Amino acid sequence: MKWPSEKVIRWTGIPLMGFAMTFIVKDHGHLQKSLIENIIISTIFTLVLWNGAVIIIFWLRRKYPDIHLTARRLTTTMLIVTVFLIIAPNTIRLILGISTWEEIIQLKTIFSHSEINMVAAFMVSSIYEGAYFFGKWKESFALTEQLKNQQIRTQFEVLQNQMSPHFLFNSLNTLTTLIAEDSKLAIDFTQTLSEVYRYILQNKEKELVRLEEELEFSKSYIYLLQMRYPENLHINFAVDHRHLDLFIAPLTLQMLIENATKHNIISKTEPLTIDVYVEKGDVIVVKNNLQLKKTLEKSTKTGLANIRKRYQYLGQREIDVIISQKNYMVAVPLIEMHTEVEFSKQLSYESSDH
Template identity: 75%
Template sequence: MKWPNEKMTRWVGIPIVGFIMSFIVKDHEHEHNSLIENIMISMVFTGVLWNGAVLIIFQLRKKFPDLPQTGNRLVVTYLVVTLFMIICPNLIRLSLGIVEFSELDDIKNIFMNSEINMVAAFMVSSVYEGAYFFGKWRESFAFAEQLKNQQIRTQFEVLQNQMSPHFLFNSLNTLTTLIAEDQKVAIDFTQTLSEVYRYILQNKERELVKLKEELAFSKAYVYLLQMRYPENLEVNFSIGDVFNERYIAPLTLQMLIENAIKHNIISKTEPLQIDIYVDKRDVLVVKNNLQLKKTLEKSTKTGLANIRKRYEFLGQREIDVITSQSNYMVAVPLIEMLTELEFTKSSTYDRINH
């Protein structure tokens, strides 16, 4: 349903409400005025009070804009608008010469028609806050739907592209070689490969995982890669335990590691080094030396875009990408608050040991 324009409603409503109020509010100050004069005075009061209340409401929305702040916003709005509805009418009466300043010494004159004004304050605040709350609720609902849709796309991409049949094919080729050379290592390799795919299946529907879980999975994934590139790939993890309870979007590290391998030369003469650490801004950094391939493997080129989109939907800081002549770096925010983003649908994954 499309709501009417607020400004149009207000300016159409002011003369209508002012006209009605001229018959409702009866006091000795207006008893000698003509009907037209009473209507005009009532419209002035209505216009100033309505516009003033709206200005207060809009300013407090800027101060308390979010849905969880609704309670604080309501309390402050009702208090400030009520105070405004008591003070402002007296200033209008003084400006229009309806009363003299000396007459305001009497408490009864100060609070004249205050009951009606406070009821009006409550009604105006309730209508505006109700509309604002409903709008925010709809935004929140739309956000959840967007996140759900993005998660579906993530699941598809992870299963179809990120952990592709190409990776599985290479892993099985490596396993075949290991079986012939060293059965114990082959068994370890098989167990790690199963753990990697178990992590994917268990976490593909989650929006966030603990960093320690993602690190354990990434180390298992790197173990498989290093069996394929035993002397040509070096991955260094330098992350303190203090960050273990932070959160990250699942498979983020895997995507970034795979991205480095997919786009860079890995050879004895040009080994690839990947450093994973947390910098002084408390963001997770994945850095590799830059030695781009002349021809790239077939790619949908959506890995980094996928990560960006997921963090955008989660309301976190943007992903930073820094490229120099010798290095390529991606900085990913670490998330501290799970309580407001608790969309987890599966059980916590046990730490991978390999």
């Protein structure tokens, strides 16, 4: 709901307040005039006093604009507005001929209706100061949220930018091994690698990709792996077509499959089996039989940690890692979104919680 502006409220309120004050203020001068004359006079008083008070309030806002100066601004505003509401009505009476100079200079006249003026000063100052303070608080809160979101966005981009060198580093390790074992296979691997890497470059800036795209990319990546392990690596996909329009952080499956091959023995006697399937309709699981290597290949150590942090920044559920005596499983949330634009909007709201 959008509130009306201060000017609209003021210029609507002046005639209404003027009309009301006709019946609130009762003195000898009022009793001698008609109702119309009293409404006009009350409206003139309201016009001058309200606008005068607003000028004082806005001037002091410029003089003491910061939130930490609120106490000084409020005290000064109430003091000056109170003095103004004592002097201005007497000046108006003199100009309109309601009172003579001799009457004006009498203490009784000067402080007539002083209780109304004090209440008015307090109310006007409090309302305007409250609105100003709330506006400043909203600005400060919005700026804090903006800075927080920018910090989160920067951290998220750093994580995303880790993915390309991470993949390239590990792929070059594989290529180095293949060159020593089979130069023709190494050439085929290099050609396929260039195609796969193109996908990474196209998607590394994205926060999410459709599960269908990620699965297709993962299968291409598996083709590279099976050049190295043609008979001893078995990867099974069991993902129903109704889940393909869900979203996942890019390269998530590739990193999990890569981790499985990097940390586990793959041999004729101990083949590695990796199963990829959807569980409960909103979680994709990558599961492998556990047969850890005694010595690990060189690693950038960014795989699972990268996925965890990206999902934290995206505001989604935690990544679950389940280790049993025989199996190692990682469960990653799938995100239901119609478009990536929608998801970006959601990220801007949720990121403040992290």
